[in-house]
Amino acid sequence: SMLYPSMMFRLNNIDPVKAGEAWRTIPALMEKAEAAGEHRFPRKAAIVRPQRSQIEWRVNFTQLARPDGAAINGLEADDLTRGEIEGRRQVVEAFNFLRTVPGFENSYIVDLPPQLGIRETRRVIGGHMLSGEDVLGCGSFDDSIGVNGWPIESHVAGDVIFTFPPIPQSRGFNELPYRMLVPEGIDNLLVAGRCASMTHDGQSAARVSGACFAMGEAAGTAAALALDGNASPRHIDVGTLQSRLRHHGAFIGRDQVVPEGL
Ligand SMILES: Cc1cc2nc3c(=O)[nH]c(=O)nc-3n(C[C@H](O)[C@H](O)[C@H](O)COP(=O)(O)OP(=O)(O)OC[C@H]3O[C@@H](n4cnc5c(N)ncnc54)[C@H](O)[C@@H]3O)c2cc1C
Incomplete structure (x- = not known):
């Protein structure tokens, strides 16, 4: 299975003082929300980080899979279509959860990427394969x-x-x-x-x-x-x-x- 792709997104209107170091606390909040049956997440280890302007954070939260659980294959048109649709659905779910995090209550989605983020497909074979x-x-x-x-x-x-x-x-x-x-x-x-x-x-x-x-x-x-x-x-x-x-x-x-x- 190749590395799973993600649909990234950015949030704005975050209260930087209230949010503080939320990137450290969000994983524990996710666990709590899952245990309480309030949310389900496609993966652990969400990466949610402030940008240069502290009211804006970038969110790396999603994980796109095929129905059988394997990674979406970036070489397959049907897989890519599924990834675009499912990625947007996961973004909305992630956003609904993030709005419960202190400092994120009034945040909104600034943008979604024009295309699903593919981490891995084909590579050439050269004189050395970095391992x-x-x-x-x-x-x-x-x-x-x-x-x-x-x-x-x-x-x-x-x-x-x-x-x-x-x-x-x-x-x-x-x-x-x-x-x-x-x-x-x-x-x-x-x-x-x-x-x-x-x-x-x-x-x-x-x-x-x-x-x-x-x-x-x-x-x-x-x-x-x-x-x-x-x-x-x-x-x-x-x-x-x-x-x-x-x-x-x-x-x-x-x-x-x-x-x-x-
Ligand atoms: C979801 C996700 C999150 C990531 N997060 C991070 C991170 O936090 N930090 C980090 O360092 N890396 C991150 N990466 C990895 C990193 O962004 C990419 O692996 C890296 O940018 C790949 O660089 P590249 O030059 O190989 O390809 P690209 O950056 O994709 O550049 C290829 C370029 O070629 C252009 N192109 C394609 N076809 C043609 C054509 N026929 N003619 C002309 N131009 C063409 C494309 O438009 C594109 O601009 C992430 C990747 C993903 C998918």
């Missing part, structure tokens, strides 16, 4: 083009499970090899983002935006190098790619000093 072991073992690669600091985030039936590398015993991030971006079976193509070469577990971590930014910058820089040298992306000089990325301020791990806060 769960690479993430949990803080893997290092000679051809690193960036890093990922996000843990394994498994969207499984009814829950979201985060598995972190051991911190502080480890540095807490893994390097991303250039080979993830270079498909094995086809030349003159670079694949960056959530469809790069990763296993199911590896993708559940490195699909997030930080790692996708790093892969995108590396793919763009590699494409320019390939054009300059009249070479295919597979045959560019990775050392030159790495020094260009560093020159532009990228953190690629290796022997670089870890930036403060990472």
